[in-house]
Amino acid sequence: MKKTAIVYFSEHHGNTKKVVEAIAAAHEEVTLIDAATKIEVDLSGYELIGFASGIYGGQFAKKLLTFAQINLPDRKNVFIIYTSAMDRKGYSDDLKTFLEKRNAVIRGSWHTKGFCTFGPLKIFGGAFKSRPDDNDLSEAVKFYESICEEG
Numbered sequence: 001m002k003k004t005a006i007v008y009f010s011e012h013h014g015n016t017k018k019v020v021e022a023i024a025a026a027h028e029e030v031t032l033i034d035a036a037t038k039i040e041v042d043l044s045g046y047e048l049i050g051f052a053s054g055i056y057g058g059q060f061a062k063k064l065l066t067f068a069q070i071n072l073p074d075r076k077n078v079f080i081i082y083t084s085a086m087d088r089k090g091y092s093d094d095l096k097t098f099l100e101k102r103n104a105v106i107r108g109s110w111h112t113k114g115f116c117t118f119g120p121l122k123i124f125g126g127a128f129k130s131r132p133d134d135n136d137l138s139e140a141v142k143f144y145e146s147i148c149e150e151g
């Protein structure tokens, strides 16, 4: 099994945290790193590094990007996970641009909807209240396993 780190940021409802915790619960080789609390971490010993975040204002969390800028070594195998209310194509563009500059190999990207009470949605009790659900979490684990199987 690969030694894997997943760096995550999940401040709204813990939606992204649920996803990465499901992966870590199923795979003991996975270490979770919370980008909200960690500034410097030595990632050189990890073969595979995931970046996971909610989407805030159309982007990955700035703290996650800053963490990556400080800590990601050159030429790593990486993957991307995000949770959001919608799924617009450009959400991971800034992260991908940075990863490409760092010569990372992007092994895959996965998204699911996440409970959202931001802005006017709050008035209606929020959207996607039950997401991520058990099916989403199982799909997240499968996504991770598919990357590992590719070698």
Ligand SMILES: Cc1cc2nc3c(=O)[nH]c(=O)nc-3n(C[C@H](O)[C@H](O)[C@H](O)COP(=O)(O)O)c2cc1C
Residues within 6 Å of the ligand: 009, 010, 011, 012, 013, 014, 015, 016, 017, 053, 054, 055, 056, 057, 058, 059, 083, 084, 085, 086, 087, 088, 113, 114, 115, 116, 117, 118
């Ligand atoms: C400040 C803020 C801005 C958001 N902006 C977007 C957005 O631009 N597009 C979108 O699809 N969802 C947006 N959302 C919804 C979140 O991406 C979604 O709820 C996500 O699952 C939150 O993840 P978390 O619980 O791990 O923080 C926003 C939520 C918040 C709180």
